Amino acid sequence: MTQPKFILHWLSQSRAHRIVWLFEELDLPYELKIYKRTKEYRSPPELIKLHPLGRSPVLEIIEDNKSKYIIESGHIIQYLIEKYDRDGKLVPITDDEKEQVGFYLHFGEGTLQPDLVSLLVNNTAKHKAPWGFKFLASQITNGINKGFYEPHLLTNLDFLESKIKAQHELGSKYFVGHKLSGADLILLFPIYANIFSDPKRVSEMFKASKPIEKIYPHLYQWSQDIIKEPKLIKANESISTYDKEAKL
Ligand SMILES: N[C@@H](CCC(=O)N[C@@H](CS)C(=O)NCC(=O)O)C(=O)O
Incomplete structure (x- = not known):
């Protein structure tokens, strides 16, 4: 098969x-094209020109001088593993494990991430409200967060905590089976980047009675383990050669 x-x-x-991490795991050659966010933290016009949805990641696959563009990180992860994980490094062993990975790929982007993003956006919105409207904006966004996004997010995190706790009790540090899989890759962004890379900020945001890492010790442990994965470290290094300010 040509590459x-x-x-x-x-x-x-x-x-x-x-997805950079995934390329490193699969030892697949790839090129990165970097787009900087606008000051409103949105995609720049060049990315919007590339794909009508204007979101990242976009994976361009060039074969016979033709480009195909695929989007949605869960779909990209599934596509690359199915087609290019020739040694089965990230492929779960049993059918049940395969089904579990499929679940996490959908859950990560379909349920967990939207609640998390809504909460983070609302939290930023109240600080960005025009002078004189901050109090009102804060009352409204707090009401929405407390009544809706926060309980949803906490339920999601309770659920994930119980899953990874059960895995830890079985002696595995990964979400599915005893090896790294698409489940861990998809959860890197919501669980590590959005929460445990800055637990203090998130604890304050929730006005939690104790630090978030104490509320979710197994998710915290998973985060600590995952950031030590050698290929993730390599991906971080690779990204920083393109973008000095890049951080996870
Ligand atoms: N479900 C999509 C979400 C893509 C997405 O929202 N990406 C964000 C970056 S984390 C983005 O492109 N934001 C730019 C914008 O909203 O303008 C996926 O997993 O690929």
Whole structure:
């Protein structure tokens, strides 16, 4: 099988990070094209020109001089593993484990991430409200967060905590089976980048009675383990050669 050329269209501080990690895990050659966020923290016009949805990651696959663009990180992860994980490094062993990975790929982006993003956006919105409207904006966003996004997010985190706790009790540091899989890759962004990379900020945001890492010790442990994965470290290094300010 001929090897296509891969270009990952990578927006700074984005979910695209997990796809760089995946390329490193699969030892697949790839090129990164970096896009900086606008001052409103949105995609720049060049990324919007590339794909009508204007979000990152976008994976460009070039074969026979033709480019195909695929989007949605869960779909990209599934696509690359199915087609290019020739040694089965990230492929779960049993059918049940395969089904679990499928679940996490959907859950990560379909349920967990939207609640998390809504909460983070609302939290930023109240600080950005015009002078004189900050109090009102804060009352409204707090009401929405407390009534809706926060309980949803906490339920999601309770659920994930119980899953990874059970895995830890079985002697595994990964979400599915005893090896790294698409489940860990998809959860890198919501669990590590959005929460445990800055636990103090998140604890304050929730006005939690104790630090978030004490409320979710197993998720915290998973985060600490995952950031030591050698290929993730390599992905971080690779990204920083393109973008000095890049951080996960
Ligand atoms: N579900 C999509 C979400 C893509 C997405 O929202 N990406 C963010 C970066 S983390 C983005 O491109 N934001 C730019 C914008 O909203 O303008 C995926 O997993 O690929």
